Amino acid sequence: MGKxxxxxxxxxxxxxxxxxxxxxxxxxxxxxxxxxxxxxxTCTSDDVGYTALDEATKxxxxxxxxxxxxxxxxxxxxxxLSGEFIGILGAETPSEARSGLDVVVQMIERGPCFYxxxxxxxxxxxxxxxxxxGAYLSKVAGVEAGAPLAYLIAPPxxxxxxxxxxxxxxxxxxxVFYGPPTETNFGGGLxxxxxxxxxxxxxAFAEAVRKISESPFGGT
Numbered sequence: 001m002g003k004x005x006x007x008x009x010x011x012x013x014x015x016x017x018x019x020x021x022x023x024x025x026x027x028x029x030x031x032x033x034x035x036x037x038x039x040x041x042t043c044t045s046d047d048v049g050y051t052a053l054d055e056a057t058k059x060x061x062x063x064x065x066x067x068x069x070x071x072x073x074x075x076x077x078x079x080x081l082s083g084e085f086i087g088i089l090g091a092e093t094p095s096e097a098r099s100g101l102d103v104v105v106q107m108i109e110r111g112p113c114f115y116x117x118x119x120x121x122x123x124x125x126x127x128x129x130x131x132x133x134g135a136y137l138s139k140v141a142g143v144e145a146g147a148p149l150a151y152l153i154a155p156p157x158x159x160x161x162x163x164x165x166x167x168x169x170x171x172x173x174x175x176v177f178y179g180p181p182t183e184t185n186f187g188g189g190l191x192x193x194x195x196x197x198x199x200x201x202x203x204a205f206a207e208a209v210r211k212i213s214e215s216p217f218g219g220t
Contacts, residue, residue: 005210008114008121010045012105014081019094029065035090038065039101043108044074046085046184047126047153050137052107053087057134062100064136065090073184084184114153115206117213125162125209126153126188127202131195141175141190149175150191150198152205156180158212159187162205169204170197 018038021031039062043049046069053064066088070077074084087104091097112128130137130149138145150172154162159180167174172193180187191201 006116006119006121008045008116008124010043010048010108010113011083012108013042013044013083015039015041015101015105017094017097017101019097029088029090031065031090032063034092035063035065037091037094037097039089039091039097039104040086041088041101041104041108042081042083042086044083044085045108045114045126046070046073047128047151048108048111048113049085049087049104051112051128051130051151052104053089054130054134054137055107055111056089056100056103057136058132059103060089060091060100061096062089062091064088067136069183071183117210123155123213125155125158125206126151127206127209128152129195129198129202137190141192143175143192147192148195148198150193150201150205151188152191152202153178153186153188154205154209156185156187158209159189161212162208163189163191165208166191166201166205170200172197172201 021038056062068086070084089100114124114126116124128151132146133149135145172191174189175192176190178188
């Protein structure tokens with residue numbers, strides 16, 4: 001039997017709607033002319049945040065106009081409402097911005113999460129299969145909207161070994177390599193293939209991370 005795993009649910013820390021964005025800010029955000037309203041959110045997990053923004057593009061008339069991870073992660077955030085991620089959605093109207101934000105909040109609080117391999121939560125990974133990518137992550141990955149994706153993240157060594165195991169376990173292609181260290185000192189990637197292949201890749205990634213946690217030195 002392997003180690004127990006512990007879910008680490010993400011949390012939304014702050015959110016706001018800007019009904020009619022100032023032209024100066026719109027210029028610096030490089031907003032398209034029809035995007036007049038913004039929805040902003042911070043949360044405790046950047047990868048969950050990116051996943052949630054992508055989900056919003058599938059369920060609301062919104063576009064992702066800004067998404068950034070914060071250096072060193074939530075444990076070293078710049079303030080109590082910072083976490084490790086900020087996302088901004090653009091929409092034509094405040095109601096559409098609100099609809100997108102509602103999707104994001106629900107996804108962050110009730111959707112996929114990191115899993116820890118220890119009760120303290122210090123050794124964690126993210127292995128989530130997106131059955132149909134939205135407009136945001138499909139663009140990031142360079143695939144058609146609706147293509148399945150395996151979103152795989154772990155600490156540095158675990159991420160590299162886990163990705164290699166995932167690629168060997170299923171007929172998937174590595175679209176994006178997040179070489180460690182990222183802003184949050186993790187690593188990983190986005191893989192694509194059939195939905196079943198992405199699920200198999202995610203399982204292989206998670207298993208590789210678990211094996212390393214049980215036996216950190218040498219071997220396979």
